[in-house]
Each structure stands twice: as structure tokens, then as C-alpha cells.
Amino acid sequence: MFYQVKIKDHIRVPPESFGLELEQSIIKEIKKKYSGFISKNFGFVIDIASIVDVGEGVLIPEDGAIYYSTTFNIITFEPEMHEVVHGAIKDIADFGAFINIGPVDGMIHISQTMNDFVSFSKDKTLQGKEKKRSLRVGDKCKARIIAISYKDIANPKLGLTMRQQGLGKDEWIVEDIEKKTGKAEADA
Numbered sequence: 070m071f072y073q074v075k076i077k078d079h080i081r082v083p084p085e086s087f088g089l090e091l092e093q094s095i096i097k098e099i100k101k102k103y104s105g106f107i108s109k110n111f112g113f114v115i116d117i118a119s120i121v122d123v124g125e126g127v128l129i130p131e132d133g134a135i136y137y138s139t140t141f142n143i144i145t146f147e148p149e150m151h152e153v154v155h156g157a158i159k160d161i162a163d164f165g166a167f168i169n170i171g172p173v174d175g176m177i178h179i180s181q182t183m184n185d186f187v188s189f190s191k192d193k194t195l196q197g198k199e200k201k202r203s204l205r206v207g208d209k210c211k212a213r214i215i216a217i218s219y220k221d222i223a224n225p226k227l228g229l230t231m232r233q234q235g236l237g238k239d240e241w242i243v244e245d246i247e248k249k250t251g252k253a254e255a256d257a
Contacts, residue, residue, distance in 0.1 A: 070152060072145050073118055074111050078102075080139045082126070087135075092120055095139055103143060109219045112147030113172045146172045148214050148227055153236070158208045163189040166204060168212060168229060175227035177212060183241075184232050202241055209239045 080102070086094035099117050106114040124138035148154075156170035165178040179187050182204055185197030195204040204210075213236055216228030231237040234245070 070147060070149055071115070072111065072147060073142050074145050075121065075140060075142055077138070077140045079127075079136045081132075081134045081136050083134045091123065091137075095120060095123060095137060095141075099139070099141060107219075107222055107225060109222070111143075111145045113145060115144040115146055115172060118142040118144050148173065148175075148217055148225075150214055150217060152214045153211055154214060154229070155209070155211050158204060158206050158210060161189070161193040161195055161204065161206055166195060168210060170212075170227075173225065173227060175212065175214065175229045177229045177231055181215075181228075181230040181232050183237060202238070204238060211236050211239070211242065 078099075080095050080098050082091075082094050082098055086097060089097070096117060103114045103117065108114075119142045121140040121142060126135035126137045128135055154170040154175070156168040156175070158166050159169045159174055160167045163179070165176055166182060167174050167176055179189065179195065182195050183197050183200070183202055185200050185202065187195050187197055189195055193206055197203070210231060212229035212231045213233060214227055215230050216226070218226040218228075220226070235242060
């Protein structure tokens with residue numbers, strides 16, 4: 070889920086940024102410090118939304134920079150357990166599929182891709198035995214987050230499933246709805 074989070078921090082503005090307008094130099098330094106930042110507390114930092122307040126600057130001897138107490142809003146993505154996400158299959162391996170859901174990739178184990186016996190082919194396709202459904206790189210899918218690990222904070226892991234009703238490849242979802250409502254038979 071995406072959030073707007075208010076942060077208060079001391080932002081260091083180095084002497085080479087003194088020629089810029091204060092807010093512009095502070096935004097530049099906030100982006101340097103927070104771009105690509107990942108935290109257990111608020112997830113993945115996406116962007117700086119706005120500056121709320123800039124306090125008086127403090128000069129620290131022998132540093133040359135000015136430190137400003139700054140309050141600002143950031144946009145974050147914090148994955149939540151059981152959240153349904155939409156994304157595209159980025160890669161397929163013999164153990165499952167990787168799906169890009171925006172700021173992060175998740176992994177769908179082969180057993181969680183569909184309600185069928187699934188096999189992997191060398192052309193990077195996952196194929197269901199009974200329903201003959203296939204999953205390829207580039208397919209648009211809906212999945213549910215079932216595991217989140219921040220064990221390695223620089224590379225958090227997301228585990229996903231597509232084995233529940235309303236999840237899976239977009240075309241499968243449409244097929245299932247049409248079967249359930251009888252629309253496919255009425256259109257024929």
C-alpha cells in the first residue's frame with residue numbers, strides 16, 4: 070500500500086548548494102539521503118512529496134555545512150500481508166515466477182502459481198497439466214502477499230500466491246468470471 074509519511078530530520082546542506090534557493094537545496098539533499106531508502110517501519114521510499122517546515126540553520130564548526138531541522142512528507146510503498154497486488158511477470162525459473170509490482174519484485178513459488186500440476190519448460194513458461202493454462206514473461210497478474218521478510222534490509226523478500234479465487238493471470242480471472250456467470254455460454 071502507498072502512504073504519505075511525515076518525517077522530521079536534520080538535513081545537511083553543503084557549501085556547494087549555498088547558491089541555490091533554500092527549499093531547492095534541501096529537497097536536493099533529502100532526495101540524496103532518502104532515494105532508494107528501505108525501512109521496516111515505512112517500507113520503500115518512492116519520492117519526496119513536499120516540504121512542510123524548515124527551521125533555523127545550525128552551523129557546526131569544522132564542517133562548513135548548515136544543518137536545517139526540516140519536516141517533510143515522503144511517499145512510501147509498504148507491502149502488507151494479504152494485500153492484493155497487480156503486476157507483470159518479470160522472469161520465470163524452474164522453481165517459480167518473479168513478478169514486478171512497482172517498486173519491488175515478489176516471488177511466486179511454482180506451487181502457488183495455479184491450482185493445477187505445474188511444469189516448467191525451457192522457453193521460460195509454466196504450464197498447467199489439466200487446465201492447460203500457461204504463464205509467461207510479460208503476463209499481467211494479480212497476486213496476494215503471503216510472506217514479507219526484511220531479514221536483509223537492502224533486499225527485502227516478498228512471497229506471493231495466485232491460487233485463490235480472483236487471483237492469477239488477468240485472462241484466467243476473466244475466464245473464471247465468465248464461467249461462473251454463464252456469460253461464455255450465452256455469447257456462443
